[in-house]
Amino acid sequence: MPLEFKTSAALSLGVELELMVLNTHDYNLVRGAPDLLARLEKVELDGEVKPEITESMIEVNSSVNANYDDLRRELKNVRDAIVVAAQRLNVAVAGGGSHPFHKWHERRIYPTERFQRVSALYGYLAKQFTVFGQHIHVGVENGDDAVYLTHHLSRYIPHFIALSASSPFSQGEDTSFETSRLHAVSSFPLSGRMPAVRNWGEFNGYFDEMQHYGIVESMKDFYWDIRPKPEYGTVEIRICDTPLMVETAAQLAAYAQTLSADLLRHRVDRALEPMNRVYGYNRFQACRFGFEGVIVDPEHDRHVRIRDDLIETLERLGPMATRVGSSMALLALAGAAARQANDSRWLRERYMETKSLPDVVRMQAMRWRDERVAA
Amino acid sequence: MGSTFLPSLPLQFSYPLLFAVLLVAGMLGGEMARAARLPRIVGYVIIGMVFAPLGDAMSFEPLIDAGRIFVDLALGLVLFDLGRRMDLQWMKREWTLAATGLAESLLAFGAVFVTLLWLDVPAVKAGIAAAIAMATSPAVVLLVVQDTRAEGQVTERALNLVALNSLLASIVTTILLASAHLEAKVDVDIALLHPAYLFLGSLALGAAVASVARLLARTVEKTKDLHFTLIAGMVVGAVGLAIMLKLSVILALLAFGLFSRNDARSHDLLNVNLAPSSRLLYIVLFVITGASLPPSSLMIAGTAGLALAAARFLGKFIAVLALAPFGGLRLRQAVGLALSLAPVSTFALLLQHDVARQYPDFADVSTMFLAAIFVMEFIGPVAVQVGLTIAGETAPDDDVGSTTGRHVARIPGAEGSR
Numbered sequence: 001m002p003l004e005f006k007t008s009a010a011l012s013l014g015v016e017l018e019l020m021v022l023n024t025h026d027y028n029l030v031r032g033a034p035d036l037l038a039r040l041e042k043v044e045l046d047g048e049v050k051p052e053i054t055e056s057m058i059e060v061n062s063s064v065n066a067n068y069d070d071l072r073r074e075l076k077n078v079r080d081a082i083v084v085a086a087q088r089l090n091v092a093v094a095g096g097g098s099h100p101f102h103k104w105h106e107r108r109i110y111p112t113e114r115f116q117r118v119s120a121l122y123g124y125l126a127k128q129f130t131v132f133g134q135h136i137h138v139g140v141e142n143g144d145d146a147v148y149l150t151h152h153l154s155r156y157i158p159h160f161i162a163l164s165a166s167s168p169f170s171q172g173e174d175t176s177f178e179t180s181r182l183h184a185v186s187s188f189p190l191s192g193r194m195p196a197v198r199n200w201g202e203f204n205g206y207f208d209e210m211q212h213y214g215i216v217e218s219m220k221d222f223y224w225d226i227r228p229k230p231e232y233g234t235v236e237i238r239i240c241d242t243p244l245m246v247e248t249a250a251q252l253a254a255y256a257q258t259l260s261a262d263l264l265r266h267r268v269d270r271a272l273e274p275m276n277r278v279y280g281y282n283r284f285q286a287c288r289f290g291f292e293g294v295i296v297d298p299e300h301d302r303h304v305r306i307r308d309d310l311i312e313t314l315e316r317l318g319p320m321a322t323r324v325g326s327s328m329a330l331l332a333l334a335g336a337a338a339r340q341a342n343d344s345r346w347l348r349e350r351y352m353e354t355k356s357l358p359d360v361v362r363m364q365a366m367r368w369r370d371e372r373v374a375a
Numbered sequence: 376m377g378s379t380f381l382p383s384l385p386l387q388f389s390y391p392l393l394f395a396v397l398l399v400a401g402m403l404g405g406e407m408a409r410a411a412r413l414p415r416i417v418g419y420v421i422i423g424m425v426f427a428p429l430g431d432a433m434s435f436e437p438l439i440d441a442g443r444i445f446v447d448l449a450l451g452l453v454l455f456d457l458g459r460r461m462d463l464q465w466m467k468r469e470w471t472l473a474a475t476g477l478a479e480s481l482l483a484f485g486a487v488f489v490t491l492l493w494l495d496v497p498a499v500k501a502g503i504a505a506a507i508a509m510a511t512s513p514a515v516v517l518l519v520v521q522d523t524r525a526e527g528q529v530t531e532r533a534l535n536l537v538a539l540n541s542l543l544a545s546i547v548t549t550i551l552l553a554s555a556h557l558e559a560k561v562d563v564d565i566a567l568l569h570p571a572y573l574f575l576g577s578l579a580l581g582a583a584v585a586s587v588a589r590l591l592a593r594t595v596e597k598t599k600d601l602h603f604t605l606i607a608g609m610v611v612g613a614v615g616l617a618i619m620l621k622l623s624v625i626l627a628l629l630a631f632g633l634f635s636r637n638d639a640r641s642h643d644l645l646n647v648n649l650a651p652s653s654r655l656l657y658i659v660l661f662v663i664t665g666a667s668l669p670p671s672s673l674m675i676a677g678t679a680g681l682a683l684a685a686a687r688f689l690g691k692f693i694a695v696l697a698l699a700p701f702g703g704l705r706l707r708q709a710v711g712l713a714l715s716l717a718p719v720s721t722f723a724l725l726l727q728h729d730v731a732r733q734y735p736d737f738a739d740v741s742t743m744f745l746a747a748i749f750v751m752e753f754i755g756p757v758a759v760q761v762g763l764t765i766a767g768e769t770a771p772d773d774d775v776g777s778t779t780g781r782h783v784a785r786i787p788g789a790e791g792s793r
Contacts, residue, residue, distance in 0.1 A: 023531075025460060025636075026646040031526035031768065039703060088703070090465040090531055106524075108770065356597045359642055 002204045003219070005143035008064070008233030011261050011324060012139035013071050015253050017060040017242050018052055018132040019082075019368075020099050022092040027361035029056035029102045029130070032091040033110065039085040046074050049082065053115050054107040054130045058082075058093070064139070067325040068257070072250035079246045083369050092365040095249075096343065097132055097167030097181035097241025101357045104128045104171070125188065131181040132242040134164060134249055136256045137234035143200025145264065146228035149235045150194050151272055152263050153226055153256070154279060157239050158286035158295050159310045163333060164240035164252055165290050166343035169357060178290035178344045179241050182283075190216070191223040193279060196272045203228065225283075235260065244343045244367045247332075254321075254329035255314075262320045274298035291340045310337045394445065394659060400426065401658040414519050414756035416661050423665020446663055449656035451614035451628045453514045454541070455606075456649055458581075458632020460531075461538035471702035472532060475695055476539035479716060480509040482690030483540075484547070490686040494679055494743070503551045504744055508687045508719065510544035511537045512755060515718035518657055519759040521650050524770035529708050530763060533715035538629065541720065545625050549573045577623045581630025584613045588635055592643040602645040606635075607652070668752065672745035680746025684719065684754075687747075691716045707765050714762025718755025719748050 023030035033055045040049045047062040060078055065071040086093050107127045109119040119126040140146045165178035177183075185191050197203045210216045219230060229236045237256050243249050278296040285293030291307035314334045321327045336342065346367075350360045401419045408418030466473040487508040491501035516537050520530055549570040588609045595601045610628065617627040635644050672680070692713040699709030763769045 023526075024462070024465075026648075032528075034767070035528045038705075088469050089528060090462060090469070108526075111767075354597065354642075356642075356645060358646065359597075362642070 003143075003207055003230045005146065005200060005228070005230040006233040007141050008139035009066075010139055010141050010145075010264070011257055012234075013065045013067065013253050013257050014062045014137040014139075014232075014234070015060075015071065015075070015249055016062075016135040016137075017075075017095070017246075017249055018134070019058050019060065019242060020094050020096065020132055021056045021058060021086075022094060022099075022361060022365060024090055024092050027092065027358045027365070029054075029099050029107070030091060031055040031108055032086075032089065033058050035089050036082070036085055036091060036093075039089065040081065043081050043085065045078055045081055047078060049078070051110045051112070051115075053110060053118060053126060055110050056099075056102075056107060057110075057130065057132065068250060068254035068329045069325060071253055072247060075246040075250055079368070079370075092362075094361065094365040094368045095132070095166065095242045095244040095246075096347070096364050097165070097179055098170050098184075099130070099132075100169035100347070100360055101172040102130065104130060122188070125184075128184050128187070131167065131184045133181060133185075133238060134240040134242045134252065136237040136240065136253045137229065137232060138237075138257050138260045139232075139234050140260075140264075141233075143203065143228065143230065146230070146233075146235050147194075147197060147199055147203055148267075149260055149263060150226045150228055151196075151275075152268055152270070153235065153237065153259060154193060155270075155275060156259055156313065157225060157237075157279070158282050158293060158306050159313065160237065160239050160252065160256070161283065161286035162290045162293065162306050162310065163255070163336065163342060164243055164248070165287075166241040166244055166347065168344040168348055169351070169360070172357065174348070174351075177288050178342065179287050181241050182239070182287055185223060185238075188223045190221055192225070193276070194222075194224050194227060196276065200228075241343070244346065244364060245370065246368075248343070251329040251332050254324075254326035255333055258317050258321050258324055258326045258330060259313075261324050262317055265320070270299060290342060290344060291337060307337050307340065310334075397423075397426070397659050397662045398655060401662040404662075405658065414760050415522055416515055416518055416756040417753055419658055419661035420665035420668075420752050423662040424668065424670070426662065427666040445656060445659045447614050447618065447624050448611060449653070449660035450514065451610050451624060452649060452653040452656060453517055454625055454628035455610050455613075455632040455635075456517060456653070457513045457534060457538045457541070458629040458634075459636050459646065460534045461629075461633055462535060462636070463633075465535070469702065471698055472535060473539070475532075475698045475702065476536045476543070478698060479536065479691040479694035480540045480543045482694045483687045484509050484690070486686035486690035487683055490682055491743075494682070496743075499551070499554050502554070503548060504683075506544055506547040506551050507744070508544075508683070508747075509547065510541045510720040511691075511716045512718035512720040513537050513541055514657060514660060515756050516715060516759055519756055519763065523760060523763055525763040525768040526770075527766065527768035528704070529711045529715065529766035530768050532702075532704075532712055533759075533762075536712075536716060538633075540716070541625065542629055544720070545623055545629075546574060549623070549626075573623050574626065576620060577617065577626035578630045580613065580616055580620065580622055580627045581632075582634050584609055584616070584627075584631045585634035588631075589643040592645075597645055599645060599647050603647045603649070603652075606644070606647060606649065664752065668745060668749045670749070672742050673749055676743040676746040679743040680748075680750060683743055684747040684751050687719070688717055707767070711762040711764075711766030711768070714758045714765075717751065717758035717762075719751040 020029055021032040021036060022028065033051055036058060037049060037051060047060065050059045050061060052059045062071060062074055062078070065074060082093050104124070104127045107130050109115050109126060138149070140149060161179060167179045167181040168174060168177065170180040195206060197206050207216070216222065219227065225239045226235065226237050240252055243252065275298060278298055282295040285295050286306055291310070293306045294303050295306055295309065297304050297309070311334055314330050314337070317330060321330045347360055347364065350363050351357065354360060400422045404418035404422035405415035406418070408415050484505045488501050488505035491504055492498065496504070516533060520534070553567060553570045588605060591605055592602060595605070610631070613627055613631050614624055617624045695713040695716065696709050699712070704712065
């Protein structure tokens with residue numbers, strides 16, 4: 001049976017944010033999600049807050065928004081509701097792509113049938129998957145557009161990695177990477193990128209084949225960096241670490257929206273093969289070096305620093321940003337790129353100051369609450 | 376043939392050897408209990424009971440006197456750890472927590488007091504016993520939490536309530552001791568000054584030690600090893616000072632923990648995990664507790680002891696359940712929380728020991744009390760374990776996806792939204 005692609009308003013916007021739940025004495029991850037979710041059930045919110053694979057994680061799903069301003073406002077409201085509930089329970093919540101010092105084996109799988117099944121199949125990978133990402137959904141009108149955007153947004157994946165990177169520490173060590181979270185994703189068998197199908201028809205052929213082999217049952221089985229999401233009628237970008245503040249999350253979503261708008265308006269007809277060949281290398285450069293990474297641009301046959309490429313792109317998108325209402329967001333991102341200020345750098349600076357990862361996490365939680373951080 | 380280099384007979388048993396025997400035997404007993412799916416503490420206590428007659432046979436001083444230093448150090452660590460977990464900010468935000476603590480302490484006090492009056496115990500004695508009964512055993516709760524790796528609201532609330540009722544119990548006991556002084560026809564000055572000295576002095580000592588610890592912490596690198604050494608040293612030092620100054624070890628260490636908790640202002644002290652090394656002392660603590668509980672008390676005052684323990688638990692249970700809905704706790708969580716408050720404090724044993732030494736006519740209450748402690752030393756740890764389990768907060772024995780996964784060859788759709 002072919003997958004039906006549900007139409008949604010073009011360029012509508014939504015995000016999913018995975019967040020960490022922490023205790024307030026040593027700021028390790030804590031089994032707090034069930035109590036926190038029970039409390040939040042009683043609060044009227046746009047969007048929803050849901051459980052994730054381990055009991056130290058929650059996931060915020062925004063509702064569908066038309067533009068950056070609405071999304072930002074909604075995310076702030078949800079954030080405030082979570083902060084209030086967490087304070088009553090004496091737990092803290094924070095952004096960031098990885099918890100700097102938790103031990104993966106101490107995590108507990110959320111007791112639902114589905115998560116238990118994942119854990120049974122994937123063994124330790126399931127608990128190591130206690131990492132925190134942001135997924136961005138951009139609405140498209142049909143499956144062909146979704147396939148088109150999935151391919152051509154991948155050119156910009158290094159930008160999203162550098163901008164959102166917030167997991168320099170893992171299992172108590174500095175990984176030397178700007179983001180260590182993506183390694184946890186790469187271990188899964190169906191991670192990576194969508195194959196070179198050209199339209200929704202071809203995608204359906206590919207999906208049928210995989211289903212016939214018994215490898216997948218639904219779209220959820222693909223862990224790709226970018227994937228079409230037919231149930232929502234969106235393209236889903238899954239590469240970002242959860243930023244430390246909701247403002248950044250909204251800005252990243254706005255950037256994805258503006259890029260999509262531009263790609264849909266000025267259709268490009270680049271060959272997919274060269275882009276696919278450099279994809280892994282470029283992705284590594286961004287994960288390892290962030291803004292300072294040097295990527296290959298096969299279209300112009302050049303090497304370019306991610307920061308320069310990003311600023312160039314943001315400037316080019318100016319007029320489109322005005323049209324979709326994302327100018328302020330793009331301006332903020334350009335400023336961050338120019339200053340090379342991403343969350344990984346912020347976290348490393350806090351560590352330099354305090355020499356203590358629990359203190360870093362404490363400040364991470366304050367930043368999420370939007371409190372001024374005094375070191 | 377007497378050689379001077381050989382030990383003279385009879386051989387003299389020494390403290391290090393005593394410590395070693397209690398420790399290793401206790402550890403083995405704990406693992407046996409574990410094999411029977413019981414809390415390890417039950418094993419430690421049983422080992423102590425087995426060892427007690429042997430100690431008598433070798434004409435030992437009562438173990439509780441000989442091992443008092445181990446007991447004080449262990450309690451020092453427990454109370455410091457507990458003080459650190461106590462969160463006044465949280466109690467401010469979540470009023471039901473402090474309210475529950477007050478209510479369950481008061482109801483337990485009332486229930487025990489009335490029961491003892493009904494058993495014809497004089498009011499002052501009944502009051503002291505009831506005050507001691509307010510406290511839940513910090514050591515039992517902390518150890519069961521560690522053993523079951525419990526995490527969650529019930530665990531956090533239980534630890535905060537235990538800190539609160541221990542604090543209340545030692546304050547009220549101190550005050551009531553003043554009345555005991557009066558009854559014993561001691562000077563009024565002393566009767567008033569002694570509790571004041573105990574209370575304020577212990578608080579001041581805790582605060583002072585915490586300040587020194589912070590100062591020292593700032594001079595060294597913020598690593599776990601260094602901060603562990605610092606904290607362990609300060610805890611032992613605080614116990615020593617409290618004994619030297621004749622202050623309350625309980626109050627002083629609880630205060631030290633509370634004052635060294637990281638608040639919004641200061642983050643000098645790392646929150647190091649004391650559990651692995653303090654386990655050594657905890658084992659000895661419970662073995663000695665077991666050895667100090669005379670089974671004879673059960674024969675003499677078994678029924679009264681049971682009545683006392685039951686009344687106490689009922690008081691706590693009613694208070695926790697009545698206030699649970701206001702704190703957003705579900706029924707299972709509320710029952711779990713109430714069960715976690717069941718263990719009678721080991722320091723009750725010390726308190727009654729100290730009180731009985733000062734006031735010999737406290738002995739009849741003591742026997743009842745000992746019977747209650749005797750019973751609860753077995754039921755208490757089990758109650759905490761059951762409570763945390765029904766609240767769903769203990770770690771599953773084996774939650775790592777084991778070999779069963781192999782049979783789930785096709786897991787399509789398994790991972791949901793990720």
